[in-house]
Amino acid sequence: MSFETHPYTADMARPRLSERLREGCRSLWQRQMEHPFVVALGNGTLPSANFQFYILQDALFLDELTKTFAYATTKTTNHEEMEQFGTFVLNTLLVEADLHHRYGERFGLSPAEMTTIPMAPTNYAYTPHLLTIATVGTLPELLTAILPCAWIYAEVGHHLLDTVPPAPDHPYRDWLLTYASPDFDSVGTWIRERLDQRAPFLNAQEEARLHEIFLTSTRYEWLFWDMAWKMEEWP
Numbered sequence: 001m002s003f004e005t006h007p008y009t010a011d012m013a014r015p016r017l018s019e020r021l022r023e024g025c026r027s028l029w030q031r032q033m034e035h036p037f038v039v040a041l042g043n044g045t046l047p048s049a050n051f052q053f054y055i056l057q058d059a060l061f062l063d064e065l066t067k068t069f070a071y072a073t074t075k076t077t078n079h080e081e082m083e084q085f086g087t088f089v090l091n092t093l094l095v096e097a098d099l100h101h102r103y104g105e106r107f108g109l110s111p112a113e114m115t116t117i118p119m120a121p122t123n124y125a126y127t128p129h130l131l132t133i134a135t136v137g138t139l140p141e142l143l144t145a146i147l148p149c150a151w152i153y154a155e156v157g158h159h160l161l162d163t164v165p166p167a168p169d170h171p172y173r174d175w176l177l178t179y180a181s182p183d184f185d186s187v188g189t190w191i192r193e194r195l196d197q198r199a200p201f202l203n204a205q206e207e208a209r210l211h212e213i214f215l216t217s218t219r220y221e222w223l224f225w226d227m228a229w230k231m232e233e234w235p
């Protein structure tokens, strides 16, 4: 029977799957907020060289994330889901990439020049993790792989904005406002809803695989901050 024809029979007493996934890596989740790159991004003391490094790497990352969303459209026959994944493709290109290109302009780089920078090692490892699951994984696996991307950025954005409300001349104000926005929140919320709806149809082995995937993406998200903080290089 397909997902669409099953009744949704959630066990109301049990935390939702998305909450169980996050609970499984709670301390690493908290450490995202405390990473020196994140702290300095929030209070505006992050050296511009680190931010530039981050934005250029993230522009490359977003291209691969866009492709991941595009693959997601092939894993469902539900039109609402197809449309939403299509919207994520467009928003990643138009909203997030536009933010990056505006910062790129500040560094004197055109969008085309931004793509000539090679991927740093962590980025080079993280993006195939997403794309492999996008191509050979199931839709719950894909949703799980991309969930930390959306959820961590929204939480980091809100956490930083609440900790130090950015002054009008804060150098990273646009970044903070983008990721703390209700529009960005809705990405993570939607992915979680879709994943949680599928939870009753997963067996123990399938759920264990989702924990593994979620932890790996969460680890890569932490490593991504660390990569930019250390301006990671190839040997």
Ligand SMILES: Cc1ncc(CN)c(N)n1
Binding pocket: 058, 061, 062, 096, 148, 149, 150, 153, 221, 224
């Ligand atoms: C590495 C990374 N992860 C997540 C996001 C938010 N889409 C991002 N821009 N970059």
